Amino acid sequence: MSTATEARPKPAGQAPAKGGRKLSWPVLLLLSAGVLVLFSAVGMITGNHSLTSSGQIAAALGAAVPIGMAGLGGLWSERAGVVNIGLEGMMIAGTFAGAWTGYLVNPWAGLLAGMAAGAAGGLLHAVITVGFGVDHIISGVGINILIQGLCLYINKIYYQDYRDVGAGASKSPPTPSLPTITVGGLSSWLDGIEKHHWFLVSDLAGVLGGLVTDLSVVTVIAAALLVATYFILWRTSFGLRLRSCGENPTAAESLGVNVYKYKYIAVIASGAFAGLGGAYLSMVAANVYQDGQTGGRGYIGLAAMIFGNWLPGGLATGAGLFGFTDSLQLRDPSSVHVLLLVIAIVLALMGLWNLYRRKWTGAAITLVLAGAVAIWYATTSTVERPLIVASPYVITLVVLTLSAQRLRPPKADGQIYRKGQGK
Numbered sequence: 001m002s003t004a005t006e007a008r009p010k011p012a013g014q015a016p017a018k019g020g021r022k023l024s025w026p027v028l029l030l031l032s033a034g035v036l037v038l039f040s041a042v043g044m045i046t047g048n049h050s051l052t053s054s055g056q057i058a059a060a061l062g063a064a065v066p067i068g069m070a071g072l073g074g075l076w077s078e079r080a081g082v083v084n085i086g087l088e089g090m091m092i093a094g095t096f097a098g099a100w101t102g103y104l105v106n107p108w109a110g111l112l113a114g115m116a117a118g119a120a121g122g123l124l125h126a127v128i129t130v131g132f133g134v135d136h137i138i139s140g141v142g143i144n145i146l147i148q149g150l151c152l153y154i155n156k157i158y159y160q161d162y163r164d165v166g167a168g169a170s171k172s173p174p175t176p177s178l179p180t181i182t183v184g185g186l187s188s189w190l191d192g193i194e195k196h197h198w199f200l201v202s203d204l205a206g207v208l209g210g211l212v213t214d215l216s217v218v219t220v221i222a223a224a225l226l227v228a229t230y231f232i233l234w235r236t237s238f239g240l241r242l243r244s245c246g247e248n249p250t251a252a253e254s255l256g257v258n259v260y261k262y263k264y265i266a267v268i269a270s271g272a273f274a275g276l277g278g279a280y281l282s283m284v285a286a287n288v289y290q291d292g293q294t295g296g297r298g299y300i301g302l303a304a305m306i307f308g309n310w311l312p313g314g315l316a317t318g319a320g321l322f323g324f325t326d327s328l329q330l331r332d333p334s335s336v337h338v339l340l341l342v343i344a345i346v347l348a349l350m351g352l353w354n355l356y357r358r359k360w361t362g363a364a365i366t367l368v369l370a371g372a373v374a375i376w377y378a379t380t381s382t383v384e385r386p387l388i389v390a391s392p393y394v395i396t397l398v399v400l401t402l403s404a405q406r407l408r409p410p411k412a413d414g415q416i417y418r419k420g421q422g423k
Contacts, residue, residue, distance in 0.1 A: 098117075125139055310409060322399075
């Protein structure tokens, strides 16, 4: 019987499968510039520049941080071969521990406590999956249920004594704020340019203004962790050993790698990153812990990681995309209505590209969808609130469906590994 890690012979005459083309930084920057031009053109046509306003970009960046941290946790875990569905529960642990410790001690201690609580959830997941060999999905779902119930129980029973300072059966007292970074002179200058509504220039000023105004220190830490992950996992011997555990743990063991150790390290780090994302939600995005605060962002983080093909740069792109759609529900509803026109144009361009490549069926479907969305935009003046709230989850499903064919997960991701199994 062959195992999942054994090489399979290729049928005679069959060409090797081509992997998906990776997005290089120049191509990614070119795509970003194209999106900015499209948003600017739509803003000039409709007179609504909300999609590139500094407020929208700041909200999108804030929404992207917890998604990105959950995705980063998934990347570390799955690169070592352990699927971590429990990221949602580890984020909940981070929101709870971060907010309460931030209130009782100080916000920096709260940030560390959030990471520690998430890491504890990661340790539990590692013990169950790596130590005892339980199915990864079952363990992750169980951890989500356990942590959510545990936090709800503690909050209802123990913290009733803090009602006089704003706590309740489902929330913590307000926590002190973490510091923010603002480049005052630059922000004012960019704000002045944005108000002129010049084609492309004002939109670029709005994007830059959203990135430099009231930037939370946790956002800077999150960006640094993304960059550090790339260098640690792809530019060090430690990272090579860890990734080998997710590609072929039997071969890694034969070369002297302690597979169990690296899996434990990866899953614990995974929980710490998710806990940081949870602490961001309860200490930066809001200043209290509340039940249901994560709102499924742990799962969206996993989707961002998959969209990014298990790579830090792709993860950052996915987190930005899903954070942008998530932030729309917090902004003016007219922003979502304008986005319909953007979607119609993108679908039309995709249809024309399929026509050029002689993919007739795909072109027909895409052009029909483009026409339907364009009619939706032309015959309405707003989008119903339930659709706005559901937009992050719909976009998540659509993007994963469109990108599914280019994905390349680690070969041993999700497999149960036992020491010495290759002998």
